[in-house]
Amino acid sequence: MTLARLAPVLFVLLWSTGWVSAKYATFFADPLTFLVVRYGTAVVLFYIVCRIGGVSWPKDRAGWLHAIVSGVFLHGLYLGMVWWAIGQGVPAALSGIIAGLQPLMTGIAAAYLIGENLNTGQRVGLVVGFVGVAIAVLPKVLVIDASTIPAYAVAVNVLAMACVTTGTLYQKRLVKDGDLRAVATLQYIGALIVTIPAALLLEDLHVEWSLGFFATLAWSVVGISMGAIALLLYLIRRGDVSKAASLIYLVPPLAALEAAIAFGEELTVPMMIGTCVVMVGVYLINRKSAVEPIILKD
Numbered sequence: 079m080t081l082a083r084l085a086p087v088l089f090v091l092l093w094s095t096g097w098v099s100a101k102y103a104t105f106f107a108d109p110l111t112f113l114v115v116r117y118g119t120a121v122v123l124f125y126i127v128c129r130i131g132g133v134s135w136p137k138d139r140a141g142w143l144h145a146i147v148s149g150v151f152l153h154g155l156y157l158g159m160v161w162w163a164i165g166q167g168v169p170a171a172l173s174g175i176i177a178g179l180q181p182l183m184t185g186i187a188a189a190y191l192i193g194e195n196l197n198t199g200q201r202v203g204l205v206v207g208f209v210g211v212a213i214a215v216l217p218k219v220l221v222i223d224a225s226t227i228p229a230y231a232v233a234v235n236v237l238a239m240a241c242v243t244t245g246t247l248y249q250k251r252l253v254k255d256g257d258l259r260a261v262a263t264l265q266y267i268g269a270l271i272v273t274i275p276a277a278l279l280l281e282d283l284h285v286e287w288s289l290g291f292f293a294t295l296a297w298s299v300v301g302i303s304m305g306a307i308a309l310l311l312y313l314i315r316r317g318d319v320s321k322a323a324s325l326i327y328l329v330p331p332l333a334a335l336e337a338a339i340a341f342g343e344e345l346t347v348p349m350m351i352g353t354c355v356v357m358v359g360v361y362l363i364n365r366k367s368a369v370e371p372i373i374l375k376d
Contacts (some may be wrong), residue, residue, distance in 0.1 A: 081312075084311065085309050085313055088309055090329060092301050092309070093306040093326075095297070095333075095337060102290070105126035105286075105290065106288060106291035107284060109130050110273060114273050117273060117303070119303060124266065128259050128260055131259065133259050133260050135260050136260065136264075143257055144248070145256070145261045145264035147268060148252070148261075149269045150268040152249065152307075153303075154239050155272060156245065159235065160235060162276075162280065163231040168231045173235055175216065176232075177299070177326060178240070178330065181207060181327055182241060183240065184374025188250075190203060191251075203359045204218065210327065210359055246314060259308075264364035265307075288345065296374075327356045335353075
């Protein structure tokens with residue numbers, strides 16, 4: 079099986095574990111503080127990989143700048159805002175619904191900003207995918223006491239979706255060339271540029287240096303920051319950003335299954351039905367059109 083076929087599956091599996099990792103991380107550190115350690119470790123490891131592999135860095139200042147800016151949006155602002163919002167009281171179920179906005183926002187924005195043409199089936203798929211996410215997690219949201227959820231934290235969570243959408247489009251349009259390992263290294267430098275000041279301003283920098291902390295950090299860095307992100311950058315560069323973003327639809331239902339295994343959380347019938355609906359939506363978005371020529375890419 080080629081990487082092109084395997085990459086979407088691996089990305090979804092790895093990225094979905096971020097929800098479980100985020101919950102584990104709160105046992106050992108403040109959210110933004112944990113992200114600072116995670117991003118810093120990722121920078122060091124990616125740099126070592128680049129040195130060993132003899133990776134070529136961007137040839138001009140613009141290449142460096144674009145990679146760093148994309149990292150500010152994709153990692154620094156997006157994950158920082160989501161983790162902070164959850165730490166402020168936004169339930170994971172509601173955050174999952176909000177996360178479903180990203181593929182919709184990306185699909186619409188890609189059509190207007192970078193000229194990606196979505197056929198009717200893909201447009202339907204975007205809507206179906208969001209409906210599937212809603213079916214999977216909305217029952218949990220409906221039993222939540224809305225008065226206990228800070229409105230400002232929900233607004234920050236929504237803004238995070240706008241940031242990751244911006245970062246995805248920016249990546250597709252302005253970070254077209256260069257070794258992805260070098261790009262990833264610079265992106266995490268960009269993430270640190272915004273996450274370090276935010277952690278210093280908003281948190282006490284609490285860290286419990288324990289085996290559990292290092293185990294969570296190891297998976298967050300190697301499995302997600304390195305593995306999942308490398309696959310996401312590959313998918314964005316290889317194909318349409320709306321198709322890459324649509325894979326996010328699969329994350330909340332899969333994360334719910336993982337949470338059921340890891341924390342004993344209830345796996346409900348709506349979650350299973352919603353997951354099936356999501357899979358239909360993602361299929362509609364990513365299937366090859368019968369009327370469009372298939373372009374083979376290296």
